[in-house]
């Protein structure tokens with residue numbers, strides 16, 4: 073005779089309704105994060121939790137909360153199998169995102185910017201892209217620095233040329249990241265004589281004429297400064313949010329304020345601030361705060377921008393940029409890599425929190 077489970081799907085749903093997603097501050101059922109609930113005749117339970125970022129630092133905590141809740145509220149349940157998977161949310165519920173926006177298959181476009189030059193924007197953008205790709209996310213990276221493109225060198229692709237598919241450019245790909253840079257298309261010397269409008273239209277082409285296909289995150293490595301080009305990019309590209317990179321130095325921070333104001337003026341959410349070149353660790357383990365102490369963190373707090381962490385000065389970070397092997401790939405287990413990866417996971421987390429907040433505002 074066929075037996076039926078005595079535990080019901082409704083009981084499981086009820087139990088999971090009391091599990092909160094700690095960042096999004098709602099329960100898993102309201103957030104539609106539970107799929108494929110299955111019960112067998114022995115009351116074994118299985119289901120899938122769909123997280124909003126593959127890099128979710130709260131994964132284990134959420135999984136355990138599901139098990140605890142079912143154990144408490146549905147004591148007849150036998151084995152409980154929780155499958156954890158992820159689907160990155162899109163920023164397309166933002167107020168500035170109309171449904172005719174270009175790049176519909178790109179869920180989130182993230183600027184990495186700073187008013188100041190040489191603070192490590194490109195270094196962070198490259199390592200962020202690679203770190204996110206390593207978690208299984210689909211990632212693209214645009215070098216928006218037309219006058220001084222650095223992505224080709226940082227990926228060891230100085231001589232690579234993208235192919236065309238009909239009228240569109242197929243992005244190059246390395247280390248699991250799709251790439252586009254003006255450096256792949258023309259000689260760098262030619263770019264130096266470009267005028268502003270030409271530069272803006274080139275950037276627009278990176279959006280409209282490159283076959284990005286489906287992406288969870290498209291990262292835009294901004295050029296230094298807060299001039300016309302930066303403003304045009306900020307206004308024409310449907311950015312999900314911006315990350316500010318700075319060193320702790322006061323001079324840098326004055327320029328950084330300008331970048332912060334620029335994004336605020338056009339309502340681009342500030343996802344967070346990364347303090348790069350925070351200190352240099354001496355052989356005896358003490359830290360030399362070459363560019364000042366915690367300047368970036370203090371600035372982030374006073375501006376109300378989430379602080380994503382500090383990255384020390386590390387010779388191997390510079391070498392990774394020069395030799396085309398992004399640092400987090402070349403030195404995956406070092407303390408500096410951990411700092412970069414932690415900041416990158418925090419970026420993914422801020423994107424999903426920002427998307428959830430905007431969805432709420434517009435629902």
Ligand SMILES: Nc1ncnc2c1ncn2[C@@H]1O[C@H](COP(=O)(O)OP(=O)(O)OP(=O)(O)O)[C@@H](O)[C@H]1O
Pocket residue numbers: 188189190191192193194195196217220222294295296348349383384385386387388389390391393394
């Ligand atoms: N944490 C770090 N430790 C050591 N070197 C670093 C670190 N971060 C960046 N660098 C080095 O500092 C230099 C400037 O970094 P990067 O090119 O990433 O800055 P940027 O802000 O993109 O500059 P630009 O404004 O010219 O675009 C590079 O040589 C890079 O390798």
Ligand SMILES: [Mg+2]
Pocket residue numbers: 193194195217222293294295
């Ligand atoms: Mg750069």
